[in-house]
Amino acid sequence: MPLLEIKGLTTEVAGYKIINNLDFSVEANELRVLLGPNGAGKTTLIAMITGQFKPSAGKIYFDGRDITGWAPDEIFLAGISRKFQVPNMYETLSVYDNVMISLQGPRKVFRYMFKGVTRAENERIWEILDFVELAGKASDPADTLSHGERQWLEMGMLIASNPKLLLLDEPTTGMTEQGKQRTAQLIERIAKNHTVLLVEHDMQVVRRLGKKVTVLHQGQLLAEGPLAEVVENEMVKAVYLGKGRH
Amino acid sequence: MTINLAGGGSTPRKVRRARLIPIWALILGAFVLSLIGTSPHYIGSDSYVVGLIGKFLCFAIFALSIDLIWGFTGILSLGQAVYFGIGAYMVALSMKLNYTLENATRYGSNIPDFMEWNGLTEVPAFMAPLLSTPVAVALALAIPTLLAFIFGVITFKRHIYGVYCAVITLAEALILERFIVEYQAYTGGFNGITDYSNLRGAPFLWVIIAVTVVCLIGARALTHSRIGTVLKSIRDNDVRAEFMGYNVANYRIFVFCVSAFMAAGAGAMYAAWVGIVSFLDAGPMFSVEGVIWTAVGGRATLIGPFIGTFLVRGLEFVLSSSAWLSWLSEYWQFFMGALFIAVVLWIPDGIVGTIGNWLRKRGTGTLSQIRDDQDRLAHDRQRDWDPAGGTKPGKDPV
Amino acid sequence: MWQQLFMQCLNGLGVAGILVIAAAGLAIIFGVAGVINMAHGQFIMVGAYTAALVDELGGNMFMSIPIAFVVVALLGLIVERGVIQWIYDRPLETLLATWGVGIILEVTMKFIFGTLGRKVDWPDLLDGSIRIFARPPHFPYYRVFHVVLAIVILAVTFYILYRTRFGLKVRTVRRNRSMASCLGIDTAKIDMLIFMYGSGLAGIAGAVIAPIKAATIDMGFSYSVNSYMVIVLGGVGNLLGIPTGSFLIGEAETLLAFRYNTVIGQLLVFIAIVIAIRVFPRGIFGYQERR
Numbered sequence: 001m002p003l004l005e006i007k008g009l010t011t012e013v014a015g016y017k018i019i020n021n022l023d024f025s026v027e028a029n030e031l032r033v034l035l036g037p038n039g040a041g042k043t044t045l046i047a048m049i050t051g052q053f054k055p056s057a058g059k060i061y062f063d064g065r066d067i068t069g070w071a072p073d074e075i076f077l078a079g080i081s082r083k084f085q086v087p088n089m090y091e092t093l094s095v096y097d098n099v100m101i102s103l104q105g106p107r108k109v110f111r112y113m114f115k116g117v118t119r120a121e122n123e124r125i126w127e128i129l130d131f132v133e134l135a136g137k138a139s140d141p142a143d144t145l146s147h148g149e150r151q152w153l154e155m156g157m158l159i160a161s162n163p164k165l166l167l168l169d170e171p172t173t174g175m176t177e178q179g180k181q182r183t184a185q186l187i188e189r190i191a192k193n194h195t196v197l198l199v200e201h202d203m204q205v206v207r208r209l210g211k212k213v214t215v216l217h218q219g220q221l222l223a224e225g226p227l228a229e230v231v232e233n234e235m236v237k238a239v240y241l242g243k244g245r246h
Numbered sequence: 247m248t249i250n251l252a253g254g255g256s257t258p259r260k261v262r263r264a265r266l267i268p269i270w271a272l273i274l275g276a277f278v279l280s281l282i283g284t285s286p287h288y289i290g291s292d293s294y295v296v297g298l299i300g301k302f303l304c305f306a307i308f309a310l311s312i313d314l315i316w317g318f319t320g321i322l323s324l325g326q327a328v329y330f331g332i333g334a335y336m337v338a339l340s341m342k343l344n345y346t347l348e349n350a351t352r353y354g355s356n357i358p359d360f361m362e363w364n365g366l367t368e369v370p371a372f373m374a375p376l377l378s379t380p381v382a383v384a385l386a387l388a389i390p391t392l393l394a395f396i397f398g399v400i401t402f403k404r405h406i407y408g409v410y411c412a413v414i415t416l417a418e419a420l421i422l423e424r425f426i427v428e429y430q431a432y433t434g435g436f437n438g439i440t441d442y443s444n445l446r447g448a449p450f451l452w453v454i455i456a457v458t459v460v461c462l463i464g465a466r467a468l469t470h471s472r473i474g475t476v477l478k479s480i481r482d483n484d485v486r487a488e489f490m491g492y493n494v495a496n497y498r499i500f501v502f503c504v505s506a507f508m509a510a511g512a513g514a515m516y517a518a519w520v521g522i523v524s525f526l527d528a529g530p531m532f533s534v535e536g537v538i539w540t541a542v543g544g545r546a547t548l549i550g551p552f553i554g555t556f557l558v559r560g561l562e563f564v565l566s567s568s569a570w571l572s573w574l575s576e577y578w579q580f581f582m583g584a585l586f587i588a589v590v591l592w593i594p595d596g597i598v599g600t601i602g603n604w605l606r607k608r609g610t611g612t613l614s615q616i617r618d619d620q621d622r623l624a625h626d627r628q629r630d631w632d633p634a635g636g637t638k639p640g641k642d643p644v
Numbered sequence: 645m646w647q648q649l650f651m652q653c654l655n656g657l658g659v660a661g662i663l664v665i666a667a668a669g670l671a672i673i674f675g676v677a678g679v680i681n682m683a684h685g686q687f688i689m690v691g692a693y694t695a696a697l698v699d700e701l702g703g704n705m706f707m708s709i710p711i712a713f714v715v716v717a718l719l720g721l722i723v724e725r726g727v728i729q730w731i732y733d734r735p736l737e738t739l740l741a742t743w744g745v746g747i748i749l750e751v752t753m754k755f756i757f758g759t760l761g762r763k764v765d766w767p768d769l770l771d772g773s774i775r776i777f778a779r780p781p782h783f784p785y786y787r788v789f790h791v792v793l794a795i796v797i798l799a800v801t802f803y804i805l806y807r808t809r810f811g812l813k814v815r816t817v818r819r820n821r822s823m824a825s826c827l828g829i830d831t832a833k834i835d836m837l838i839f840m841y842g843s844g845l846a847g848i849a850g851a852v853i854a855p856i857k858a859a860t861i862d863m864g865f866s867y868s869v870n871s872y873m874v875i876v877l878g879g880v881g882n883l884l885g886i887p888t889g890s891f892l893i894g895e896a897e898t899l900l901a902f903r904y905n906t907v908i909g910q911l912l913v914f915i916a917i918v919i920a921i922r923v924f925p926r927g928i929f930g931y932q933e934r935r
Binding site: 050072073076077081082084088089090091092093094096097098100101102107108109116117138139157161 | 261262263471472473475476478479481482483485486487488489490491492493494496497500
């Protein structure tokens with residue numbers, strides 16, 4: 001059974017179908033790359049999976065449960081974490097606290113009240129800070145970090161929450177070539193133990209990852225398969241790769 | 247499904263974190279509070295200044311309650327005086343009822359004068375429980391908290407905050423004010439509730455100080471704990487917090503109730519201390535004044551509201567009492583208006599916050615230098631190791 | 645009985661007219677420039693005193709409306725240049741700063757005009773009422789005038805926003821501020837002009853309110869709150885939000901005040917609004933922001 005399954009999903013905004021009758025699934029422990037030209041509905045799809053928007057029709061199943069129409073925090077607790085397009089964190093908190101807030105654990109107000117940071121949690125936070133190479137800046141407020149460091153911190157926060165499915169929405173935007181390579185490396189390492197759905201524009205990063213890709217176009221599934229096959233697909237060439245960098 | 251990551255271990259595994267109660271704060275706080283607490287002995291128990299100190303402490307707790315929701319959670323409420331006012335009116339009504347039982351009014355009856363003027367002949371049944379002091383205190387604390395809970399459920403659950411929350415709370419305060427004036431048979435109306443005994447004096451001053459300490463330590467424990475970190479994260483980025491699985495609305499409701507409880511406590515003590523309450527203590531103007539005390543002192547700091555309150559109210563007192571500055575007190579309102587603008591334009595972080603920023607900048611000035619040095623070092627190292635890098639002259643990097 | 649009820653409904657329409665005039669400027673400032681102008685009520689107060697001054701100098705209300713518009717628009721210009729232009733990016737703090745502006749205006753006006761209110765007379769043209777039924781109450785002409793003026797103001801604002809080049813720029817700024825400035829639109833100037841226009845409308849509101857309630861120093865605050873309630877209920881996503889919110893609040897308050905009393909009426913309307921925003925978190929004609 002696939003971890004995430006989307007059936008007949010449709011979103012309409014002002015009569016225009018951003019996502020049109022989409023069927024799509026991601027297996028457990030897979031790294032899937034989502035491709036598509038601007039306006040293909042990639043970010044909208046992510047927003048619907050995480051409960052930011054409600055679909056007009058269709059169902060979203062996650063881990064065998066129907067999560068259509070759930071609130072964002074409920075979907076998170078079901079095991080889906082999302083990385084936003086722009087770095088999105090708590091600016092005045094320290095790097096350490098940013099990760100601490102994201103740790104897996106109870107989220108209810110009263111169960112959270114007198115809970116300190118346990119030894120195991122502390123270990124875990126440092127493990128993650130090492131992983132994203134920010135251990136040296138643990139005490140700094142997050143808004144002193146550079147753009148690339150912020151992206152990594154956010155990925156660290158996602159790992160801290162130990163999700164079943166990670167949604168990464170263009171994590172390499174605005175990075176230098178070197179930063180992109182490091183990020184791709186980080187994603188590969190994350191993907192060893194997690195299911196990842198990655199939205200990516202940069203073909204070099206996609207090539208480097210070399211995994212199964214799904215191409216969306218005008219809210220519909222255009223092609224799906226290993227990168228090498230998809231690249232050869234005539235329709236894909238026509239709508240996307242022909243215009244983009246090749 | 248935990249991932250095991252290669253442990254680096256080379257970096258120091260300790261995060262800089264302030265103590266729950268720093269030693270200097272403990273010593274300084276104990277000193278200041280004992281100074282305040284013993285003040286009746288050397289300036290006279292019924293002196294005007296002692297009266298002011300108790301009053302200001304109540305105001306400062308009120309400002310602290312605003313700081314909790316505004317400074318730490320990012321909810322701007324302009325109706326906090328509603329909770330202060332209800333707490334104050336409950337206690338004042340209770341004291342007035344008890345007072346008139348023992349001291350008959352001019353016309354010889356045993357009900358409060360404002361009820362008599364409005365044609366009531368006996369205390370209404372729904373007010374009878376207030377005759378018992380413990381019940382009155384319990385109601386003074388419980389009703390505002392409950393009201394805050396209801397209000398929070400209605401608004402925060404529907405993602406209403408920011409401007410909309412500010413405007414609605416403002417209207418709430420305005421309506422309570424009008425309500426008090428309109429139903430004068432039960433509230434004393436425009437004149438407020440006056441002429442009941444008060445508890446001004448050394449013993450009750452110690453009670454106020456004790457409550458202040460409890461509020462301060464409670465607020466510190468709350469904001470310093472894990473839940474406080476969540477609250478700050480909601481202030482910084484509520485969308486992210488929601489996508490991290492936090493039910494943002496519940497946290498907002500929780501802190502709103504805590505804050506209302508604190509404000510109600512301050513109001514209850516205020517009514518007992520000064521012996522007069524009026525509709526102004528529940529109105530929008532007083533709410534906004536509390537916000538400005540917090541802003542002047544420094545929001546998101548706990549000592550800020552205290553400093554702001556004592557500074558602004560103290561200045562008002564000095565201006566109005568001093569012989570050759572009293573002409574200035576005519577323009578007190580003008581000064582308040584200018585203060586609002588000045589704080590927003592020039593010191594948005596308040597006095598304490600600005601000083602804190604300045605100290606921190608001095609601290610991190612060297613730290614960012616270290617960081618830059620490290621970056622340069624890493625960069626150089628990378629260039630050394632990169633075969634295509636600049637070490638081999640005459641070859642363009644790929 | 646039914647006649648009374650009908651007359652109350654008509655009166656409610658008149659109250660709604662005043663609310664539209666008072667809230668229109670505020671809604672434009674809040675909707676476009678994103679400023680929470682708490683001094684709006686005090687702007688109305690300044691407009692009312694301007695009308696009182698014109699009245700004393702022998703003019704009538706039809707003269708005081710344009711004069712109040714210009715005077716308060718200039719006042720708005722001073723406030724915008726002096727205070728607000730520095731804090732556009734901190735909307736909640738514009739609330740505090742403009743609150744301070746409001747206090748300063750009240751103190752200054754008290755200093756100039758004293759604490760006593762000023763009465764303003766109606767122009768003779770509006771003295772009288774329409775006899776709908778044989779018995780009083782009749783429907784006074786000034787209520788008709790309020791409704792007509794509200795419609796005129798909405799129409800003019802609609803024309804400016806949707807039919808002129810300036811309006812196009814305003815709508816661009818409102819949709820996407822940074823994009824608009826990239827396209828070479830001087831957003832600071834747009835904000836300034838919008839703030840002036842909105843302030844000017846507050847002046848008009850003051851000029852028409854002065855004859856029915858007299859100009860007093862502390863009249864402003866409740867108009868601020870009422871205007872904000874209109875915005876909260878109606879929303880600022882669309883110009884229709886103002887008349888809708890005003891109509892609902894005006895009618896409800898008038899009818900409830902007729903049935904119970906003013907305070908209960910306001911309390912019930914407040915509760916109704918709080919419940920209504922559970923259904924429409926950004927107002928009935930809210931602008932749904934995408935995050």
